[in-house]
Amino acid sequence: MRLSRYFLPILKETPKEAEIVSHRLMLRASMIRQQSAGIYSWLPLGLRVLDRIADIVREEQNRSGAIEVLMPTVQSADLWRESGRYDAYGKEMLRITDRHEREMLYGPTNEEMITDIFRASVRSYRDLPLNLYHIQWKFRDEVRPRFGVMRGREFLMKDAYSFDTDMERAKEAYNRMFVAYLRTFRRLGLTAIPMRADTGPIGGDLSHEFIILADTGESAVFCDKALLDLPIPGEDTDFTGDLSPIVKAWTTPYAATEEMHDETAFAGVPEERKVAARGIEVGHIFYFGTKYSEPMGAKVAGPDGTERPVHMGSYGIGVSRLLGAIIEASHDDAGIIWPDSVAPFDVGLINLKPGDAPTDEAVAVIERELEAAGLSVLTDDVDTRAGAKFAAMDLIGLPWQLIVGPRGLATGEVELKRRATGERETISLEAAINRLTAGRR
Amino acid sequence: MRLSRYFLPILKETPKEAEIVSHRLMLRASMIRQQSAGIYSWLPLGLRVLDRIADIVREEQNRSGAIEVLMPTVQSADLWRESGRYDAYGKEMLRITDRHEREMLYGPTNEEMITDIFRASVRSYRDLPLNLYHIQWKFRDEVRPRFGVMRGREFLMKDAYSFDTDMERAKEAYNRMFVAYLRTFRRLGLTAIPMRADTGPIGGDLSHEFIILADTGESAVFCDKALLDLPIPGEDTDFTGDLSPIVKAWTTPYAATEEMHDETAFAGVPEERKVAARGIEVGHIFYFGTKYSEPMGAKVAGPDGTERPVHMGSYGIGVSRLLGAIIEASHDDAGIIWPDSVAPFDVGLINLKPGDAPTDEAVAVIERELEAAGLSVLTDDVDTRAGAKFAAMDLIGLPWQLIVGPRGLATGEVELKRRATGERETISLEAAINRLTAGRR
Numbered sequence: 001m002r003l004s005r006y007f008l009p010i011l012k013e014t015p016k017e018a019e020i021v022s023h024r025l026m027l028r029a030s031m032i033r034q035q036s037a038g039i040y041s042w043l044p045l046g047l048r049v050l051d052r053i054a055d056i057v058r059e060e061q062n063r064s065g066a067i068e069v070l071m072p073t074v075q076s077a078d079l080w081r082e083s084g085r086y087d088a089y090g091k092e093m094l095r096i097t098d099r100h101e102r103e104m105l106y107g108p109t110n111e112e113m114i115t116d117i118f119r120a121s122v123r124s125y126r127d128l129p130l131n132l133y134h135i136q137w138k139f140r141d142e143v144r145p146r147f148g149v150m151r152g153r154e155f156l157m158k159d160a161y162s163f164d165t166d167m168e169r170a171k172e173a174y175n176r177m178f179v180a181y182l183r184t185f186r187r188l189g190l191t192a193i194p195m196r197a198d199t200g201p202i203g204g205d206l207s208h209e210f211i212i213l214a215d216t217g218e219s220a221v222f223c224d225k226a227l228l229d230l231p232i233p234g235e236d237t238d239f240t241g242d243l244s245p246i247v248k249a250w251t252t253p254y255a256a257t258e259e260m261h262d263e264t265a266f267a268g269v270p271e272e273r274k275v276a277a278r279g280i281e282v283g284h285i286f287y288f289g290t291k292y293s294e295p296m297g298a299k300v301a302g303p304d305g306t307e308r309p310v311h312m313g314s315y316g317i318g319v320s321r322l323l324g325a326i327i328e329a330s331h332d333d334a335g336i337i338w339p340d341s342v343a344p345f346d347v348g349l350i351n352l353k354p355g356d357a358p359t360d361e362a363v364a365v366i367e368r369e370l371e372a373a374g375l376s377v378l379t380d381d382v383d384t385r386a387g388a389k390f391a392a393m394d395l396i397g398l399p400w401q402l403i404v405g406p407r408g409l410a411t412g413e414v415e416l417k418r419r420a421t422g423e424r425e426t427i428s429l430e431a432a433i434n435r436l437t438a439g440r441r
Numbered sequence: 442m443r444l445s446r447y448f449l450p451i452l453k454e455t456p457k458e459a460e461i462v463s464h465r466l467m468l469r470a471s472m473i474r475q476q477s478a479g480i481y482s483w484l485p486l487g488l489r490v491l492d493r494i495a496d497i498v499r500e501e502q503n504r505s506g507a508i509e510v511l512m513p514t515v516q517s518a519d520l521w522r523e524s525g526r527y528d529a530y531g532k533e534m535l536r537i538t539d540r541h542e543r544e545m546l547y548g549p550t551n552e553e554m555i556t557d558i559f560r561a562s563v564r565s566y567r568d569l570p571l572n573l574y575h576i577q578w579k580f581r582d583e584v585r586p587r588f589g590v591m592r593g594r595e596f597l598m599k600d601a602y603s604f605d606t607d608m609e610r611a612k613e614a615y616n617r618m619f620v621a622y623l624r625t626f627r628r629l630g631l632t633a634i635p636m637r638a639d640t641g642p643i644g645g646d647l648s649h650e651f652i653i654l655a656d657t658g659e660s661a662v663f664c665d666k667a668l669l670d671l672p673i674p675g676e677d678t679d680f681t682g683d684l685s686p687i688v689k690a691w692t693t694p695y696a697a698t699e700e701m702h703d704e705t706a707f708a709g710v711p712e713e714r715k716v717a718a719r720g721i722e723v724g725h726i727f728y729f730g731t732k733y734s735e736p737m738g739a740k741v742a743g744p745d746g747t748e749r750p751v752h753m754g755s756y757g758i759g760v761s762r763l764l765g766a767i768i769e770a771s772h773d774d775a776g777i778i779w780p781d782s783v784a785p786f787d788v789g790l791i792n793l794k795p796g797d798a799p800t801d802e803a804v805a806v807i808e809r810e811l812e813a814a815g816l817s818v819l820t821d822d823v824d825t826r827a828g829a830k831f832a833a834m835d836l837i838g839l840p841w842q843l844i845v846g847p848r849g850l851a852t853g854e855v856e857l858k859r860r861a862t863g864e865r866e867t868i869s870l871e872a873a874i875n876r877l878t879a880g881r882r
Binding site: 005009033036039041042043050068069070071073074075076092094096098099102113116120121122130132137141143153154 | 471482485488510532535543573
């Protein structure tokens with residue numbers, strides 16, 4: 001992509017309304033634009049990251065055996081009356097009346113609707129286990145939206161819902177999501193720690209939050225440092241097998257959010273391994289048994305022919321919130337430092353002298369070669385000062401910068417910079433291309 | 442994907458509420474489920490098609506130079522007051538009041554919001570041309586939603602918005618979308634005819650609808666048969682060049698929707714080339730000049746430093762509606778016939794005797810080979826009657842069926858069926874795999 005044809009209206013000034021670094025950087029890098037309180041447009045750079053995050057989430061959901069659907073954003077109030085949550089949900093629910101005076105709402109979550117889909121089509125234990133997920137916009141009418149996409153009102157969430165014949169099998173479904181979440185967050189470049197959590201308005205008696213540690217986190221968290229070094233289950237994990245040993249390894253060391261914190265238990269953690277920090281919730285999983293299936297009549301016949309309500313769980317990942325969380329965990333004074341897996345472009349290719357024919361030509365050749373190897377490239381072909389180019393590239397945080405100018409080209413050299421380390425190297429054009437495309441073709 | 446682990450709750454009975462064939466088939470094939478009037482969940486099979494259509498739309502938008510963004514579904518009423526449309530829009534607009542009594546709405550289209558994004562960040566003619574698009578859910582509170590996804594209330598639309606310094610350049614932008622639309626619909630397996638159209642609530646003085654001919658179409662259309670045979674611009678089309686000859690070729694023969702129909706002009710079409718038929722609108726493009734930029738103050742400075750309102754156009758494709766339109770254009774008594782480009786799976790692999798070890802083994806090998814070649818495969822590994830398997834495969838309309846059973850395998854043979862023609866061939870296993878994977882590796 002050529003910058004001259006792209007839409008990247010970078011802000012020179014730091015927006016005053018932004019209280020935390022991720023919000024400031026997302027606004028400055030023109031990833032998002034606020035349209036109303038807690039409601040954002042995703043500009044091209046932000047959307048690319050959002051899509052890459054969603055793709056990783058999707059891949060890991062699919063790997064675990066979950067199946068993708070897409071439920072609408074607008075729901076009927078009647079469905080929520082069946083579970084009793086329509087009145088209970090409070091002001092966070094955005095209530096809507098349509099032209100025929102029917103009561104509707106903008107879905108804050110989808111337990112009721114997925115239960116409705118299930119009861120309409122599944123009759124037998126033979127169709128289980130089943131886990132359906134979607135990645136869809138939700139709305140929660142927060143009284144005080146803030147921190148940019150971290151606590152927005154309209155936000156993108158992945159929510160999965162599992163259906164099983166009994167508690168034991170439902171816990172297997174829970175374990176599959178638990179492991180999928182460990183893999184998902186690691187692939188996003190995050191260290192997320194599962195912590196026993198309160199179940200809140202979803203209900204149920206088993207729940208973990210996945211929390212990443214960050215100074216700007218919204219809640220206090222307490223855990224055993226051992227959790228930071230546990231290995232993540234590999235790509236070859238057998239999701240049809242017994243995952244309980246993995247879950248056990250991850251749930252045995254102490255870890256809890258503020259609400260669930262137990263000073264007595266925490267005292268048992270060796271002093272040098274005690275972590276008391278602040279955390280950002282990026283995922284939340286629940287087992288809630290028959291809380292929805294019972295009142296809504298979602299039953300399946302067992303092998304003996306008897307119908308019983310299914311045991312359910314739900315599993316959320318805050319997809320749009322993850323952009324903020326990743327930036328909170330990965331930035332420096334100059335800007336964002338994207339993990340390779342979610343960067344909006346792999347390489348920022350800087351033309352130091354647009355209009356100079358040999359430089360333009362060299363840049364075009366490099367761009368072609370990198371793209372042919374499957375790399376995405378943002379080429380700065382705009383006629384601005386070198387200092388402004390470097391600052392903008394650092395701000396938007398692409399993993400690699402390749403700097404090409406007439407002086408270096410005279411001796412066949414370019415400069416390659418790794419954003420994360422700041423390391424810069426002057427090397428031959430060929431070596432730079434080889435370095436970037438290694439393992440790609 | 443194994444059917445035994447998939448979610449495909451096919452309906453045996455034809456749903457009574459469905460008036461047109463695409464709606465009936467989408468319900469029977471469990472592609473969608475109605476949640477409220479005009480509001481649907483997309484079940485796994487439907488979502489796969491929706492995603493494939495959106496991907497083709499996206500590729501052709503990108504090819505034409507448009508840049509993807511994503512605007513939120515919920516908008517502020519104030520923005521619509523600036524253009525004067527908040528009061529003018531009527532009951533089709535779903536109006537919402539949030540917890541702080543602020544007036545909001547669920548966006549039916551995005552002219553105002555994109556103009557707001559533009560005016561906040563673009564100042565100079567040097568940043569033009571610019572075309573920003575998004576693929577996002579919209580809501581129109583139709584008084585009588587019907588025909589399934591063809592006239593739903595919550596629907597997925599691609600809408601693009603172009604910004605140029607003057608009318609001449611705006612028409613170049615219009616032409617780029619015109620050509621992109623010709624390519625998009627052809628890639629979706631459709632013959633879409635651009636017709637001069639009324640501009641309706643969007644406004645402006647130049648507009649074309651892209652219409653496919655179908656008996657169940659919502660409006661009468663009239664055109665010259667010559668349009669059905671015009672060549673579609675190729676993949677190598679230069680979108681930075683002059684596209685007006687292509688647009689001229691497509692707009693010279695007579696074509697008009699009911700509202701714009703001119704009997705006198707139509708009389709000039711030779712009798713044998715007159716087409717009077719019914720049509721389904723799948724796209725609509727508009728040039729409306731400064732209708733929004735003027736009241737909303739979206740101006741850029743020209744080379745002489747003078748600020749002038751930008752000239753705009755907007756360009757819509759009904760992405761979710763296209764599923765219905767494609768089915769209306771491509772089905773038979775047995776079910777859907779998907780064009781290869783949007784089929785939910787490329788191949789339906791039918792195991793005639795699940796549980797029979799040699800058959801299971803052969804099916805597993807075939808599945809692996811096809812998937813390794815990049816084909817998507819839905820394997821029917823469920824223990825049901827052969828007749829039910831064939832009927833279900835015909836209903837869901839995958840382009841190829843590969844039928845594997847113990848009798849054929851005894852002589853190394855399988856049956857290959859092309860859904861569109863019904864042609865069936867008994868050939869060797871190897872030949873079948875070669876046929877399906879030809880040109881794929």
